[in-house]
Amino acid sequence: MPYSPTHKPRTRARIVSAARELFTLRGFERVTINEVMAQAGLTRGGFYNHFRDKDELFCAAVDSYARATPWAEPGRTPHELACWFVDFYLSDGMLRRPCQQCPLFALPADVSRSGAAPKSAYTQLIRRTAAIFRAAFSARPDATERANAIVSICVGAMVLASTTDDAELGASLRRSARTRALELLEG
Amino acid sequence: MPYSPTHKPRTRARIVSAARELFTLRGFERVTINEVMAQAGLTRGGFYNHFRDKDELFCAAVDSYARATPWAEPGRTPHELACWFVDFYLSDGMLRRPCQQCPLFALPADVSRSGAAPKSAYTQLIRRTAAIFRAAFSARPDATERANAIVSICVGAMVLASTTDDAELGASLRRSARTRALELLEG
DNA sequence: TGTACATCAGTGAACGCGCGTTCACTGATGTAC
DNA sequence: TGTACATCAGTGAACGCGCGTTCACTGATGTAC
Numbered sequence: 001m002p003y004s005p006t007h008k009p010r011t012r013a014r015i016v017s018a019a020r021e022l023f024t025l026r027g028f029e030r031v032t033i034n035e036v037m038a039q040a041g042l043t044r045g046g047f048y049n050h051f052r053d054k055d056e057l058f059c060a061a062v063d064s065y066a067r068a069t070p071w072a073e074p075g076r077t078p079h080e081l082a083c084w085f086v087d088f089y090l091s092d093g094m095l096r097r098p099c100q101q102c103p104l105f106a107l108p109a110d111v112s113r114s115g116a117a118p119k120s121a122y123t124q125l126i127r128r129t130a131a132i133f134r135a136a137f138s139a140r141p142d143a144t145e146r147a148n149a150i151v152s153i154c155v156g157a158m159v160l161a162s163t164t165d166d167a168e169l170g171a172s173l174r175r176s177a178r179t180r181a182l183e184l185l186e187g
Numbered sequence: 188m189p190y191s192p193t194h195k196p197r198t199r200a201r202i203v204s205a206a207r208e209l210f211t212l213r214g215f216e217r218v219t220i221n222e223v224m225a226q227a228g229l230t231r232g233g234f235y236n237h238f239r240d241k242d243e244l245f246c247a248a249v250d251s252y253a254r255a256t257p258w259a260e261p262g263r264t265p266h267e268l269a270c271w272f273v274d275f276y277l278s279d280g281m282l283r284r285p286c287q288q289c290p291l292f293a294l295p296a297d298v299s300r301s302g303a304a305p306k307s308a309y310t311q312l313i314r315r316t317a318a319i320f321r322a323a324f325s326a327r328p329d330a331t332e333r334a335n336a337i338v339s340i341c342v343g344a345m346v347l348a349s350t351t352d353d354a355e356l357g358a359s360l361r362r363s364a365r366t367r368a369l370e371l372l373e374g
Numbered sequence: 375t376g377t378a379c380a381t382c383a384g385t386g387a388a389c390g391c392g393c394g395t396t397c398a399c400t401g402a403t404g405t406a407c
Numbered sequence: 408t409g410t411a412c413a414t415c416a417g418t419g420a421a422c423g424c425g426c427g428t429t430c431a432c433t434g435a436t437g438t439a440c
Binding site: 376377378379380381382383384385386387388389390391392393394395396397398399400401402403404405406407 | 409410411412413414415416417418419420421422423424425426427428429430431432433434435436437438439440
């Protein structure tokens with residue numbers, strides 16, 4: 001039994017992590033397996049020891065987001081967390097720092113054109129994000145509806161801001177989204 | 188001077204139209220020049236009589252959206268038009284009918300990874316869409332801010348709805364977006 | 375403890391398909407006479 | 408009016424690059440004795 005039993009899973013995790021970063025930055029098609037493996041410190045051929053094909057890697061990458069901890073912070077009320085999350089999500093840093101980009105706004109097109117598994121992982125991610133906002137409303141009858149609206153407005157603003165070449169328009173869209181999202185949270 | 192002077196421009200327009208439809212449906216990378224030309228009733232080679240390369244076609248396709256009439260309808264007040272547009276944008280038909288899909292939610296990733304020209308055309312399209320909503324507010328000081336929020340929420344809901352595999356979640360997101368967008372329009 | 379061995383993660387050259395792009399050619403059309 | 412001609416939009420075979428994928432091999436590691 002050469003190599004410890006944790007060796008291969010750790011290598012795999014490194015590949016997935018590299019893929020997640022590159023995919024969110026440049027999209028599924030424009031990232032080559034060669035690049036992913038190089039970023040993980042490996043060479044091309046070894047890829048197929050871990051994944052059947054590139055699609056399976058994509059699925060694993062999206063899935064790894066969905067499994068990531070939903071930014072739960074101790075010592076904060078759900079409402080505080082929700083407000084903080086809106087700010088965090090719409091921040092300059094989120095827009096610029098590619099490896100931190102959320103696949104909800106970085107990868108929708110790639111996911112929508114892909115197979116069932118990434119779509120399912122992506123759907124989970126939508127649900128988790130909405131749940132953060134829903135938790136901020138104690139017992140409002142329209143909690144779900146409001147949480148949905150907040151997710152849409154945050155994702156929409158980031159999609160548009162990351163696509164426009166006009167930084168001021170992008171900033172303005174994000175400011176507006178922040179105002180309205182917080183307004184919805186205050187109810 | 189063989190062929191009438193309008194012959195070539197009309198052929199070009201047919202190619203752009205085919206490209207627009209295919210790109211919004213399947214994205215820039217997955218559509219081949221061969222397919223575009225076939226859909227326009229032509230063959231591969233002729234493409235380069237009209238465009239320098241595939242990037243130029245993409246730019247022309249995005250641009251042709253930006254130039255499209257912004258759904259101005261006579262006999263309707265700006266406010267009525269804005270409300271109708273929210274409903275139209277978030278409708279089942281818009282989500283399903285690929286050739287009618289708006290590039291704002293169908294192509295953001297492709298545009299953000301492309302060159303300057305498509306980004307600029309896309310930015311124009313954001314502006315035009317926001318202008319429809321801004322026109323619905325007579326003289327509110329926060330008209331621009333509200334219009335921006337409405338665009339973000341509509342685009343965000345459609346991005347998410349077109350990516351999830353859960354039709355009910357998608358419908359729910361679009362309903363929520365509709366409620367809040369109309370609320371913002373009523374003020 | 376040290377050595378031989380078996381395993382299998384990783385290597386990198388090679389393959390082959392797909393697609394963007396090129397290019398020599400065709401043939402439809404308007405003009406000249 | 409009819410014929411020869413010039414133009415150039417469109418054709419389709421061919422090219423070549425890039426990238427996903429394969430495969431025979433290497434060499435690092437843990438185990439057996």
